[in-house]
Amino acid sequence: MEAENIITTEELTKRFAGFTAVDAISFNVKKGEIFGFLGANGAGKTTAMRMLCGLSKPTSGKATIAGADVYKQTEQIKKSIGYMSQKFSLYEDLTVKENIRFYGGIYGKTNAFIKEKTAFLLHQLNIENEADKLVASLPLGWKQKLAFSVAIFHEPQIVFLDEPTGGVDPVTRREFWNLIYQASERGITIFVTTHYMDEAEYCNRVSIMVDGKIEALDTPRGLKETYNATTMDDVFLQLARKATRADV
């Protein structure tokens, strides 16, 4: 049985003054999937993701996120998603615990839920000793893992990750992906952008954006067959070389 679609977009477009950042993209993401959203710098990934999160209003086209419309029901969308932006977005001047408590609180979670889940999370990340330290004092890799855990703290249906592993060492990246798999097993849909092609291999399906359009969308294996390549790197290079748009 086919899983239901949790994200659907149809001709979704975003134009800034005289510039089409996202050009009529149409795709679906199935519930529980790990969906890789690839593209060169400036291909329009972040803009597309911001539209799906309700941070940016589309110029035209349709999209629904967990059954909610991106034009009218942004507040409903915000309740059912988690988001981890390119910029590190926890408060550096709050402790680990205080950050978790704050984000749990603003999603309306009860104190009992926050307490129990915090203990679990600290244990899972193995940072119990750092619980009362300021986030600023943690190494980058730990911060990223913490940011991901905070983004899914309220058990969203979908989590959007915008280059979550940028600047992180290979070991930590591996650990990060373990967290992603664990979240996926719990039924959270993962929507992730990345520049690491080994990470693309971990995804169930991958789309590749070139100049604001989705040029390819398939499983990593399917893509490699279609483009007659041995690695995802090859696939990506073949497609990205077609790009005419300068780095934005």
Place this chain on the structure above:
Amino acid sequence: MRTLQFLLQKEFRQIFRDPAILRIIFVMPMMQLLILPWAADYEVKNIKLVVVDHDHSDYSRQFVSKVTASGYFLLNTYTSSYSEASQQIADDKADIAVEIPARFEKDLVKESEAPVFLAVNAVNGVKAVLGAAYLQSIIQDFNNGIRAKWIQMPRLSPEPNIEVVSSNWYNPLMNYKWFMVPGILVVLVTMVGSFLASLNIVKEKEIGTIEQINVTPIKKYHFILGKLIPFWVLGLIILTIGLLISYVAYGIVPAGSFFTIYVFAAAYLLAVLGLGLLVSTFCSTQQQAMLISFFLMMIFILLGGLYTPIESMPTWAQWITRFNPVTYFIHVMRFVILKGSSLADILPQLCIILIFAFVLNSWAVINYRKRA
């Protein structure tokens, strides 16, 4: 409501964890209130005088000692050469030259009148005007003293004499500190309200946490209230510290009630916080917010009647002062602290400030929504 509680908890934690903010809260009011009122004094003192005495008579010496005894003048040089005096003014060693002519005493005795020449260095306009005015009133006094000596029958005095006696109400000793301190308190509260609040919001933009907040179901008004309430409280704390310092250091006890001061301050803070919020919606970096706030503060203070009376500004400038919230608060603070005005007396100002608060906050909220 619970969301707001979490937001407030976060804000207060961050504020009290920031050493810069703590310094601003406690050190800034101390510095401003302990140093500024002494320096920002309208009285002109220590005017450097050069006396050119061509007469060297008893009267000329009496005249000079009367001038120096007034306490406003420092006798810099006593010379008999006018060119030396003018050189002193040119070298900025003297502010006013007084020339006593050669026949000063003789003319005074014989003709009952003698000219005295004043040359004033008017580079510093205030010093020149006030210095010359002081000197003229001393000369007048000297003149009257001589007249009383020479004209034996005052009833037959050829000139009618009207003596003007003034009594200074509300600030009987004409103490400038009493006048400055309420104004400086206003500046402090304004800075906390507009500066700190706008910097705080822009900081969240800069580090990107505002985007994280925007993807949560937090309502706009929750976020804005979460930002306004802490700085509103902070403003009132600064005001309290300021009032305490002005009591301890200058013995200033408001003639009016604290209740009136706090009611007005509470409304005023809403207005300046709205302004801070508005500034933050226009800026994307803390530097921009800083510069805009600085620019606004300069205008607010110079056009707020802190240093120069609004009544003596040109009409167009007076119109601008009406759109300056600082003007109203300085006025109210001086009236309540010195004159003892009641809440009913300052009702018009209170209403205007509430209008300010409403307009600025609405504008900020509308502008904020567009950006998100």
